[in-house]
Amino acid sequence: MVERLYPLCRSITGDGVRATLEIVGEYIPLKVHEVPTGTQVLDWTVPREWNIRDAYIADATGRRVVDFRASSLHVLGYSVPVSATMPLAELRAHLHTLPDHPAWVPYRTNYYQPEWGFCLAQETLDALPDGEYEVCVDSTLTDGHLTYAEHVVPGQVADEVIVSCHVCHPSLANDNLAGIAVATFLARALAERTPYYTYRFIFAPGTIGAITWLARNAERIDRVKHGLVLACAGDRGHLTYKQSRRGDAEIDRVMRHVLAASERPHRVAEFTPYGYDERQFCSPGFDLGVGSLTRTPYAGYPEYHTSADNLDFVSPEAMADTLAVCREAFAVLDRDRRYLNLSPYGEPQLGRRGLYDSLGGRSDAKQAQMAMLWVLNFSDGEHSLLDVAERSGLPFDTVADAAGALHGAGLIKA
Amino acid sequence: MVERLYPLCRSITGDGVRATLEIVGEYIPLKVHEVPTGTQVLDWTVPREWNIRDAYIADATGRRVVDFRASSLHVLGYSVPVSATMPLAELRAHLHTLPDHPAWVPYRTNYYQPEWGFCLAQETLDALPDGEYEVCVDSTLTDGHLTYAEHVVPGQVADEVIVSCHVCHPSLANDNLAGIAVATFLARALAERTPYYTYRFIFAPGTIGAITWLARNAERIDRVKHGLVLACAGDRGHLTYKQSRRGDAEIDRVMRHVLAASERPHRVAEFTPYGYDERQFCSPGFDLGVGSLTRTPYAGYPEYHTSADNLDFVSPEAMADTLAVCREAFAVLDRDRRYLNLSPYGEPQLGRRGLYDSLGGRSDAKQAQMAMLWVLNFSDGEHSLLDVAERSGLPFDTVADAAGALHGAGLIKA
Amino acid sequence: MVERLYPLCRSITGDGVRATLEIVGEYIPLKVHEVPTGTQVLDWTVPREWNIRDAYIADATGRRVVDFRASSLHVLGYSVPVSATMPLAELRAHLHTLPDHPAWVPYRTNYYQPEWGFCLAQETLDALPDGEYEVCVDSTLTDGHLTYAEHVVPGQVADEVIVSCHVCHPSLANDNLAGIAVATFLARALAERTPYYTYRFIFAPGTIGAITWLARNAERIDRVKHGLVLACAGDRGHLTYKQSRRGDAEIDRVMRHVLAASERPHRVAEFTPYGYDERQFCSPGFDLGVGSLTRTPYAGYPEYHTSADNLDFVSPEAMADTLAVCREAFAVLDRDRRYLNLSPYGEPQLGRRGLYDSLGGRSDAKQAQMAMLWVLNFSDGEHSLLDVAERSGLPFDTVADAAGALHGAGLIKA
Structure with a gap:
C-alpha cells in the first residue's frame, strides 16, 4: 500500500490527494468530501486548488537536469506556473538544497504566496555549469476544492474516537504514508467486532484539512471523547506518545498504561503546540483529548522532510508494531468505564x-x-x-x- | 492473656467466641451483643451458630490419628457433623495439608457450604497406612447467635475513634490473640485520663462481625471520625501501617508522622480491598478514616494461618512495641485540632x-x-x-x- | 550611602530613624509619616519615642571604658536613663557580651521593658579590674512619634507592588543598610520608564513599623498584589529567596524562575513565621504575596547582630548583584499577564x-x-x-x- 502511494504528488489540494484517497478506498470504504475554494473555515479560507502536470529545469541542450517526473519532491509545493529561460545566477533564488546532506532533495512548500521553485540535491546543483536554463512549471492554481475523506466504524454508542492522519505530503514514506497505512489497517481491525465507541478515521491535508474538518463538524465535537493523530508511524525508532494538551485525558492515561505495560522502549512527551494536527484538535477552544502517536517524532530524524524518507526508511515490522500498540490501546479505551x-x-x-x-x-x-x-x-x-x-x-x-x-x-x- | 486464649476453638459464632470475650472481660468491662441467626445485616445474613464438642480420625485400632482435642486447628471451621467409616482414599478429599511445610497444620474454614474436613500435617498424612478410618465430627450447626462485644472509653466529645480486632480465629497466636491483647491494654491506657475523643473497642468475628456491627450502628457511623484495625500485632517483624482508603485521613497522617518520628523501621502501605476488617469500614459507602496496624502484614509470613503461628511466634516485647505506637499515635490524634x-x-x-x-x-x-x-x-x-x-x-x-x-x-x- | 548611614544610632523610634530617612531622601523623594505614641495599631500600641545623646561606663579615673560615641551598638536599645556609680559585680547584670566571639560587640534591645544595659566585647569586659564604675545613659523615653517613610513609583495601574525594608537597626551594615541601599537604587531604576504596576517602597522600623503601616493602609491592602522584603542584601554569600506564606504566589514563581534562569547559585526557602517583616505581611489575616530576598538569610551568619556586621562585611558587588536580581524579577513580574x-x-x-x-x-x-x-x-x-x-x-x-x-x-x- 505504501509502495503504491509513494510516487503520487500530494499537496493540500489537488488530484494527488484524490488519487491517494482512491487507493485507501480500496482497503476501507471512504466518504470523500470536496470543499470549494474560498469557503471560510474557522480563521482560514480554503485556498485555490493546485495541480501540476510537469516541471523541470533543462540545460541548453534540452536535457532535464531537474525533473518532476523523477520525484514529486523536485517542485516547490504550490509553485505558480512558469515558463522561462534564465541564467543560473538568477535561477538560484528559486532553488532549495540541503548543504548538510548534499545527496538528498529537500521537501519545501509555499502554500500562501505566489512563488515557484525547485528542490534538488546540493551535489546536483554543484554540478550545474553556469549558463542559461529553461525552467518550466506546468501547474494550475485555480478555484477548485479541498479534498478529505472519512471512514467510520460504527460502535454501540454515538460517542466518538477520532483517528486522524495527514495526506498532504508528497513522496515521503514515513511522513505520512506509514501513518495512512496504520490507520487503514487499524480501521479494519476495529471492525472485527462492534466496538463500544464509534471510531471516525479522518484522512485530510495537514492544518487546513483539520481546520476544515473542525469547521464543518462543529455540532459533532461534543461527541468526540478521545482521539489520536497518527504520523511517522513506520521508521525503525522507538515509539513516542505525545500527550494531549490536557495531559490527563483518558487517551493519555491509556497510552501511558499500555506502553508501560507492554514493556516496549518508548517515550511519553508533553504536549507542545507544534507538530501535526493535534495542534488544531488541542487548540484551547476545542481542547480535545487527542494525543499523537509516532515512532521517531516530528522533525526528530535527519531524513525528515527529505528524499531520504523513502521506502527503505520504513519497515513493515515497525508499522505492524505501531498498529499493535494502537489496537492494544483502543482495546483498553473501549472497555474502560x-x-x-x-x-x-x-x-x-x-x-x-x-x-x-x-x-x-x-x-x-x-x-x-x-x-x-x-x-x-x-x-x-x-x-x-x-x-x-x-x-x-x-x-x-x-x-x-x-x-x-x-x-x-x-x-x-x- | 494470650496463653489463656490460645487453646480455645473460636469461629465466627459459637461458645469459643463467648469464652474469649469472657477472658477479655476480666481485663476491661465488655458489653456483649448476641445477634440471632437469620438477621439481615447489610448484604449478608447472620449464619447458623456452630459449636463443636469433639472431632477425630481414628484408625482401625481406635487410635486417634488426628484429634481436635490436641489442637482446634485440626477441624475445618464450620464442619457439619459426620460419623462414618471410610477408606483413606475416600477420606483424602476431606483432608487439608501444607505440602511445602510438612510439619505444620493449616487453618481452613468453609463457613457458607455444608462440608466437613480435617487439617493435618503432611507428614502425619504420609504416615497413615491405607485402610479404613473412623471419622467423627461432633458439631452442631443450629439457629443461635453471632456474638461480639464492645468496650467504650468515654471522652470529652461524642465523636468516636473505633479500634477493631477480629476474634474468630482459633489457635493462632499472632492472628489475632496478639491484636486482642494489644487492644485490651490500649483501652486500659486510654482510660488513665479522660481522652478528647470517645474510644470504642470492637471485638467481633471477621467480616460478618464487622458487617453486623456496621449494620447495627448506622446512626453512629457519622460520629466515627477515625479508626484502627489491629491484627498480627505480636510477631517479631517491623510494623506496617496500611492506610485507609482515603489515604489522607487524619489517622493516616498521624500514623505516618508517629512512625517516622519514632525512627522505628516500618512500612506504610497503600489501601487494598483485602486484609482485615478495614475492608468493611473502608467500603465505598462508608469510606471511614480507618487504617490497619500490623507487624508483618496479612499473609506476609509463612507461619500465617498455620499451626506455626503459635505462642512461640509472638513475643511480649513486640506486643509492647505495638501498644506503644498505638499510644503515641492516639496521643497525637487526641490533641490534634x-x-x-x-x-x-x-x-x-x-x-x-x-x-x-x-x-x-x-x-x-x-x-x-x-x-x-x-x-x-x-x-x-x-x-x-x-x-x-x-x-x-x-x-x-x-x-x-x-x-x-x-x-x-x-x-x-x- | 551605606557609609553615611552606618554611624547613626537607629531604633524603632527616634531621631536616628529621621536622620536615616533624610539621607535616603537625598536619593529618592520620601513621604515621611509620624505616628504619635499611644496610637493603636492592630494588636499593638505605638511605644514612647526613644532618643539618646550619650552613654558610657567610666572607670575610677574617669576614662570611658565603654563609649556610645565609639559605636551605637554599645548601648542596649531603649535603655532607660541612668546615672550611677556601682561596683563591677553589680554592673555585670547589665552587660551583654559574646563569649564565643570575644572581640565582637553584640546588638541587643529591650523595647518593651524599662531596663538599661551596655553591650561590649568579652575581651573588654575581661580586662576590667574590679572596682567602682560610673554608668551613664543620657536617654529620653517620652511621648513622641514612630517615624516611617514611603516612596512611590507610579505605574500604569493602581495595583501595587510593595518593597519593604527595616530601618531600625543601628550600626549594622548588612542588616539592613545594604537592604536600604538596594531598595533605594531599585526605586530609581524602576522610574526609568513607567512600569505597569505602581511600586511602593516602605522604609519602616521592623515589626512595629510594618504593623503600623498595615494598620494605616487597611483600604490599600487589596491593591497590594505582590511584594518583597529586602534584608541582608550585601554580604558575600549566595542569594536566598524565602517564599511567601502562599508558596505559589506570583512573586514566588517569578523569583524562582529568575533565579533559576540566571544560573546564580541560590536557595529557595519555604515560608517560616519568623525573619523580617514578611511575618506581618504574611500573617494569616493578610496573607499577601510577599516574599523576602536576602543574601545569607536571617541569623545565618556568625556576624549577624554583632559589631562584625560592619562596612567590611558588605561589598558593592554583592549589593549590585542583589539589585540586578530584583530588576530582573520585576521586569518579569511587570510584564507577566x-x-x-x-x-x-x-x-x-x-x-x-x-x-x-x-x-x-x-x-x-x-x-x-x-x-x-x-x-x-x-x-x-x-x-x-x-x-x-x-x-x-x-x-x-x-x-x-x-x-x-x-x-x-x-x-x-x-
Missing part, C-alpha cells in the same frame, strides 16, 4: 451469587477474585477500570473481566 | 500577654516561642496542629503545648 | 496578518514563531506568560514579545 457499586456498604456476599464458585476451576481464580474486590471498592463513580488496574497492579483485562462478572450479577452499574 | 487565630492581622503582641515572660526560665524557650509563631500563622481554620508540626519540623507536643498557651491567652479558638 | 486567545478554535492564520513576514529577517525567527504558537495555545485565561515560558522552555522575554505581537494583531486580549 466508571461503574457504581450498587451495594457499597460493606462487601457484598459474593459466594451466594456464585461469583466464588464460578472461579473454582480457574488457575487465575485468586487474581480474578482480587479484581472483583478492587472493582467493588473503587466503583464509586470516580474511579475508572483503568484507575483500578493501575492502583491494584492487576492487568486491565482481569479488572475488566471482573467488572463484567459483577455487572452480570447486578452488583455494579455503568 | 484546627484552631482559628483570633488576631490574624499581623502578629499579636505576645509580650504584654506574658507569653514571653512565661518562657523565660525554660531551656526550650526558643522552640516554644517559635511554636507559638507557627501556630498563630497557620491557625487559619485549614491547618491542624499536625500540619504545623510537620511544616515547622517542631515536635508535635511542643506545637500542641504552644496552642494550649495561646488558647489560654484567648488568641486562638478551636 | 494572563491573556485570552480571541481566536481559540484552531490556530489563527498568522501569515495573512504579517506575523510570519515580520519575522523573516530575524535570526531568532523560529523561536519567536514557536513563542506565538505557545502563547496562542495557552492563552485560555488560566495560564500566564510565565506559565508559558516555563512550560515551553522559551525565555520569558521571547514569550512576552510574542504576546505583544499577537496583542498588536488583535489575536489576544489581556
